[in-house]
Amino acid sequence: MAVSLEIISTMEKTRKILRKSQEFHFQNGKSISQFELAYDTYGKLNKAMSNCILVCHAFSGSHHAAGKFDNDEKNGWWDEFIGDGKTIDTNKYFVVSVNNFGSCFGSSGPKSICPETKKPYGIDFPDVTVLDWVKSQKILMEELKIPHWEMVAGGSLGGMQALQWAISYPDIVKKACVIAATAQSSPQNIALNEVAREMIKKDENFHDGNYFEKNAIPKVGLMTARMLGHITYLSENNMQKRFGRKKQNPESKVETDVIYEIENYLRYKGDKFSEIFDANTYILMTKAMDEFNICGDNENDFQLILKKIKAKLLIISFESDWLFPSWHSKFIQKNAMKVGISSSYIELEGSYGHDSFLFASDEYCNIVENFLNFNDG
């Protein structure tokens, strides 16, 4: 009898595309006449349909949140949390993970063919917002006949979606787990995104966003943008421990002018990213982040917005995160407490800077697991 690799994990998983020949109206007033949403599911829907969790991906992520499918080289981005016996136990929960509009990994975005022009949308794909993503995830939810989410969870831009869900659909979100996120992108977030966008837009191969028509790719812009991104996802301390001032082994230099390991690492990562990511997607996703602001004009406005929430909130930040430092999370928690909604907040140490949201630790997993299972009888 052949031993199957399936023995390693019994987690049920599916990868599908929802195709809808109906208009989707974006927040900015534009629309597309039909759309696709790529999504994965992990675990099994129970009969009462009461075990559903939505996980939302960050900037460059995708619906691939756990396990490996046929063509996957790596496990999904939250594989350390989602699976049989893990924090989000797929023996118990049915997890849905959707690729966001504007992305380049399967859902409608700049690389998709526009049915009217028969060409890729490119730069003409509508600007997307966190609210647009939440609305699209709601469509999928209805399609799957899921009545409510036991939890919506995500880190970074995914955390913003979790928060937006709790605000936009208070009656169908029981819990929202908002990790390494903010209620409002800061000018520093905008500034860093703007530098990255400028690198891409000013790349000679960008052609005002119409690079496909010119058979070109703004690879240099994408590469340097990602190099910068990587710095913001790590922490000074993490880099110090991991790279220090170690020099790169001459035999494994990506280019001859590299001296330090950290330089080699960034160029290698930037180069790989530029092979798989789309430049217009980069611009759309960072713009969505810039525009995220559920605070209104002042704290009173923000409190009125938070008051709508019926879900229990869990807010987590990481001490070493300088992209969304803890004060962003504390600001949500303070105002949630002021209006008396159910919210708990914890700052965890996290050794990986902003990227800490991706990596399991005992205390991190324990806290999310207890939050998720709190109501269970």
Added chain:
Amino acid sequence: MAVSLEIISTMEKTRKILRKSQEFHFQNGKSISQFELAYDTYGKLNKAMSNCILVCHAFSGSHHAAGKFDNDEKNGWWDEFIGDGKTIDTNKYFVVSVNNFGSCFGSSGPKSICPETKKPYGIDFPDVTVLDWVKSQKILMEELKIPHWEMVAGGSLGGMQALQWAISYPDIVKKACVIAATAQSSPQNIALNEVAREMIKKDENFHDGNYFEKNAIPKVGLMTARMLGHITYLSENNMQKRFGRKKQNPESKVETDVIYEIENYLRYKGDKFSEIFDANTYILMTKAMDEFNICGDNENDFQLILKKIKAKLLIISFESDWLFPSWHSKFIQKNAMKVGISSSYIELEGSYGHDSFLFASDEYCNIVENFLNFNDG
């Protein structure tokens, strides 16, 4: 009798160039056959020649540290500190400020004409180090017949020079004021510099550094590099206060795709910088910063190096500085105390992030002034 503008300030100042037809040997083994050092002086040398202060500029600075000369639009970079009756009182002290080798503001650098080829050095100008700068400043010091420095002071890359002076020439430096600096560039410093260099090098107009020959300027690379630099010189908090999420007035947008004030500010600053700065200089200066490391391989090595110092040290860091966070300064202070040299350290609040070293505040000025005048009878 005509009222002269001179009444406003009686500070004597001179702007000169030292031209030497002798070789300068750089730390990396290369040399140039003759060289120029552009320098300013402020105040008046006393008869005993015992009132001299050297101030050292940071990455994109120049010898123009105080006041205005004929063609200057703005005051020098440390004008808030240097002048009649100011912290470094030019009624009492004679201040020397030298443009560093590799710069593009007057001293020998990539834009200078190589006497052998009769063309600009460009990419062939030797790599420079902090030690090279200190050695060149020592040549100027001898030329001016200055026997010792009452103080060597500088912020950022200028602070590294002050520290290097105290180590390299212990007998002629009485005091060293090391501000917003480090004993060793961190991998995060290197990473940020590397991204900036990549933006410049991968600009289509860089031509492997030979852009002058091609009549080109890698303007886009310089612009985006400076935009990134600017983010690192400010602090999240400072940006929050100064820009917040304010939108740019449509009438004063530098480009139509700008939305927020912070975006407009960065593009404006980046664009202006790209008009005056030299791309090869950017690479040389950041490389000098990367290579700065007086720590040796371990703390014992570092302590042996610090033991050479006879100068009194004043080390200042700023709470909001994330380019050279306070732990860098504390690390110097801890080791200075361990080997028993005279050193005091203070972390100041500073509202401007790394750039705080440039801006006077009562406590900052008071601390530097007391340090400078401590020995006076």
